[in-house]
Amino acid sequence: MIEANAVYVIVARELKKFVRERTRLVSTIARPLVWLFLVGGGMSRMIPASDGISYMQFIFPGILGMTILFSSIFSSISIIWDKEFGFMKEILVAPISRFSIVVGKATSGMVLSTLQAVVILAFYPLLGLKIGLAEVAGIILVSAILSFAISSLGIVLASFYDSYESFSVIMNFIVMPMFFLSGAMYPVKLMPDVLRFFTKINPLTYGIDAIKHLSLPQGAGVMGTDFPFLLDLAVILASAVIFVTVGGKSFERKG
Amino acid sequence: MQIISVENITKRFGNITAVDGITFGVEENSIFGFLGPNGAGKTTTISILCTLLDPTSGKAFLNGHDCSTESDAVRKSIGIVFQDSSLDKDLTARENLTFHARLYRVARAERKQRVEAALEFAGLQDRADDLIKKFSGGMKRRLEVARGLIHRPKVLFLDEPTLGLDPQSRAGLWEFITELPKKHEITIFMTTHYMEEAEVCDQIAIIDKGKIIASGTPQSLKKLVGGDVIYLRTSDNTKAADTLQKLFGLEAAEKDGEIFISTPRGDSCIPSIIREIGDTVLSVRMQRPTLNDVFLKLTGKAIREEIQTAGNDVKETVRSYRRRHDRG
Numbered sequence: 001m002i003e004a005n006a007v008y009v010i011v012a013r014e015l016k017k018f019v020r021e022r023t024r025l026v027s028t029i030a031r032p033l034v035w036l037f038l039v040g041g042g043m044s045r046m047i048p049a050s051d052g053i054s055y056m057q058f059i060f061p062g063i064l065g066m067t068i069l070f071s072s073i074f075s076s077i078s079i080i081w082d083k084e085f086g087f088m089k090e091i092l093v094a095p096i097s098r099f100s101i102v103v104g105k106a107t108s109g110m111v112l113s114t115l116q117a118v119v120i121l122a123f124y125p126l127l128g129l130k131i132g133l134a135e136v137a138g139i140i141l142v143s144a145i146l147s148f149a150i151s152s153l154g155i156v157l158a159s160f161y162d163s164y165e166s167f168s169v170i171m172n173f174i175v176m177p178m179f180f181l182s183g184a185m186y187p188v189k190l191m192p193d194v195l196r197f198f199t200k201i202n203p204l205t206y207g208i209d210a211i212k213h214l215s216l217p218q219g220a221g222v223m224g225t226d227f228p229f230l231l232d233l234a235v236i237l238a239s240a241v242i243f244v245t246v247g248g249k250s251f252e253r254k255g
Numbered sequence: 256m257q258i259i260s261v262e263n264i265t266k267r268f269g270n271i272t273a274v275d276g277i278t279f280g281v282e283e284n285s286i287f288g289f290l291g292p293n294g295a296g297k298t299t300t301i302s303i304l305c306t307l308l309d310p311t312s313g314k315a316f317l318n319g320h321d322c323s324t325e326s327d328a329v330r331k332s333i334g335i336v337f338q339d340s341s342l343d344k345d346l347t348a349r350e351n352l353t354f355h356a357r358l359y360r361v362a363r364a365e366r367k368q369r370v371e372a373a374l375e376f377a378g379l380q381d382r383a384d385d386l387i388k389k390f391s392g393g394m395k396r397r398l399e400v401a402r403g404l405i406h407r408p409k410v411l412f413l414d415e416p417t418l419g420l421d422p423q424s425r426a427g428l429w430e431f432i433t434e435l436p437k438k439h440e441i442t443i444f445m446t447t448h449y450m451e452e453a454e455v456c457d458q459i460a461i462i463d464k465g466k467i468i469a470s471g472t473p474q475s476l477k478k479l480v481g482g483d484v485i486y487l488r489t490s491d492n493t494k495a496a497d498t499l500q501k502l503f504g505l506e507a508a509e510k511d512g513e514i515f516i517s518t519p520r521g522d523s524c525i526p527s528i529i530r531e532i533g534d535t536v537l538s539v540r541m542q543r544p545t546l547n548d549v550f551l552k553l554t555g556k557a558i559r560e561e562i563q564t565a566g567n568d569v570k571e572t573v574r575s576y577r578r579r580h581d582r583g
Contacts, residue, residue, distance in 0.1 A: 009357045017345050086341040093305050094358040095330040 002103050006096035010104030011111060014075065018112055028074070032067045032120050036060065051221040057127050058223045061211035062184025064143065065204055067120050068113045069182075072147050073175050075109035076154025080164055098251040102155055106244050109151025110144055117143040124215070135214040142214070145236050146207035152243030153203075159250035178204050188226045206235040258283040258410055258442045259304065264313030266299050273299040275465035276313070281458070283409075284436050286443040288456035290546070296465040297446040298338065301414050304444070305335055318409045331359070334403030335412045340395050342387045342402075348374065349383045352402055359406035369405050377401035393424030397431060404439060411435065413445040417452060429455060450546035461550060468553050477544045480552045483521025484542045485528070486513045489535040498532050 018024065036059065044055035082088040091101055121139060124131055131139070157170055181195060182204040191199060199205050210232035212225045259281040266274040274296040281287040289297050302308040304315055306326035314321065320328040342351050352370045361369055374380045377397040387395065396416060403411050413432065417425040433455050435441055445456070453459055453473065460470040469476060489495040492514050496507040499516060503524075507514045518524045521541045529536060 005357055005360055009354055013343070013346070013350075013354060016350070017343075020345065085344065086337060086339045087343045088341075089307075089335075089337055090341040090343075090355070091358070092307060093330055093333070093335055094355075095327045095360075096358065 001097045001099065003096050003100045006094070006100035007104040007107055010091070010101065011108045014078075014105075014108035014112065028067070028071050028116055029119055031070065032063045033123070035066065036063045036120075036123070050223050051217075053216055053223045054128070055223075057129055057216065058187075059185060060124065060127055060129065061208050061215055062182065064117050064120055064139070064211055065146070065182060065184050065208035066179055067116050068143055068147050068207070069150055069175060069179055069204055071113040071116050072109040072150035073154040073157075073170070075112050076105060076151050076158055077167060077170065079105060079155060079158040080161055080166065084164055099248040102152070102244060102247045102251050105155055106148055106151045106247065109154065110148040113147035113151065114140065114144045117147070129215055131215050138214045139211055142207060142210045142233070142236070145233075145240055146204070146210075149203055149207075149236055149240035149243055152240060152247045155247035156243055156250055159247065178202055181205070182208055183226060184208055187222055189222055203236055203239040206232040210236065256283045257281060258318055259287075259444065260316045261300075261304075262314045262316075264300070264303060264310045264315055266296075266303060266308065267311045272465050274303070274310070277462065277465070277467050279460050279467060279470060281410075281442060281444060283442055284440055285457040286433065286436060286445070286455060288453040288459040289444065289446045289462065290448065290450065290453050290459060290550070291446075291462035292448055295462045297462060298414060300462070301335075301412055301444070301446065304329075305333060305412060306330055331406070332409045333412060334406065334408040334410070336396065336399045336403050336414065336416055338414045338418060340399065342395060342399060344387045347384045347386055348377075348379055348390070348398055351387065351398070352405060355402050356405050361406060373401040373405050376404070391424070392420050393427060396420065396424070396428055400428075400431065400435075404435075404441070407439075408441065410442045410444055413443060415446055415448070417447070417449065425452075450550060453546050459546070461553065463554050469549070473546060476546065476549045478519075480544045480548045481517050482519035483524075483544070484515050484517055485521050485525060486515045486540045486542070487528070487536055488513050488538045489532065490537065491535055495532050495535055499528065502531055503527070 036056070040056040040059045040063070043059075047055040049055070079088065082091070118140060121136065121143075157174065160166075161170070177198070181198045182202050183199060184204075188196060188199050188205065188209075206227065209225050209227050210229060213229045213232065216224060218224070257280040261277060261279050263276050263278050264274055265272065265276050277296075277300065289300065291297055299308065303310050304317055304322055306322055306329050309323045314323075316322065317329050318332040320332070322329050343354070346354070349370060352373050353366065356366045356370055371380075374383050377394075377400070379394060379398060379401075382390070382394070387398075390398070400411070400413070400416070416432065417428055420428065429452065432443065432445075435443060447453055456473060458470065459473055459476060460467050461476070462468070469479065487495065492509055492512070496509065496514050499505045499507050499514075505516045505518060507516045509515075521543070525539060525541065529539070
């Protein structure tokens, strides 16, 4: 059972806090821009454009994926902070279902991450990309689904930890590998088999591939897409449903 | 009418028994004190009544609802002030209260007015839009109590409400708490290990090592340790002791130059003593038994001292067990 009032207040609280924390706002927007222009800009001098796609254009979908990954995980990990500082108890004793709490948290992550993805998306004309309005709308929709899926994954992770020391474990052993094994920085096609296996079980890969479908010219060789668009959509939708369900279950347990 | 009834509840964490077959009831609109040292099982019992934990065996009912199967109905009937603050420090006082009102579905028409009333009640109207970060311990507790009342619960749980507060804030908070049952028709269920604070309770249950070892009113519990003790310093202690023995049948003993006698009603006894041997008395003082003496008598230990450390060990084991087994 999902209570609308619970989802609403949880999302409203997260948004309010997000807007209030200027430093977090600046750093979440700055990180992807640094990667795009400093790393992407530098690397594109070494890596020649192929089939009309420059390296900077190639990593643009990956940078959107990165924005969503970091922002969604960070948003869900705030559950650990809430537990540590006691606020979670206020939510847990309220007459609302555990599943509403999880959906509320995942929706907060979705709203925040999608907003940030939109800010980064606005830079596409600078990279010489030509994206139509329908595609822009499509990218925003894909971003929203992907954000919901990754925020839910973050909730599942957060349910295993209850101190903020675990934050660096999650960052180093889950978030960074997820980013590098997603086809964000180098094409999945060029990866060795072992790494390609991990890439294929990573939901972020499919989200980024879907954005590649919508932003890069079609049929673009090695820098182009790796999977059919419908498969991409199916995987991210399924991940969203699976992770939010598992997240709900992990919250329902009493001692 | 009993608003809470607990029937033979046991709660185990692995091989630790935190609560061991306790049974008790709480009368509506009274102040009920649940006393015991750290690690005695107080917080575990509260968690069961608040639907945060399920008991291993036994039943608990609150406002007629089963605490393990009707959690929503129970949660609507209770307000809770936890040991550690559960306010959002990055939100303002008003925002924390509004959040709570929405979470408990207080109708829109009434929400604003109840939030304002709560701010007034906590004496924080002029700080309503300040972040909780900037609040003192006493202000936070008052706000939490006020927040716990916004949805008009039948029972308010206060788990160690004065822990970590300075004496002045403690006194202020008690004044505030003891007025609640009359003003709001609410039952207070509180835990504390400060025995002197439990004097305000109508009923008390003392828990030690997961078992209830005594219950009753503060007065009836104090009778368990005998009566008041009168200390006298006289010009001739031996003679005074003899006279007291002869006239009142009171056995007097001597210690540190004073004689002392034990009697159920010290206050009415002193005038008669003075009348008889007043000319030899240099000083007189009387000591009433405290709940601390009750605890000392029942467990052979003072509540605050060495058992505190032992209790903390149990507490730590339970916490780490829960960390491993309950993800939520």
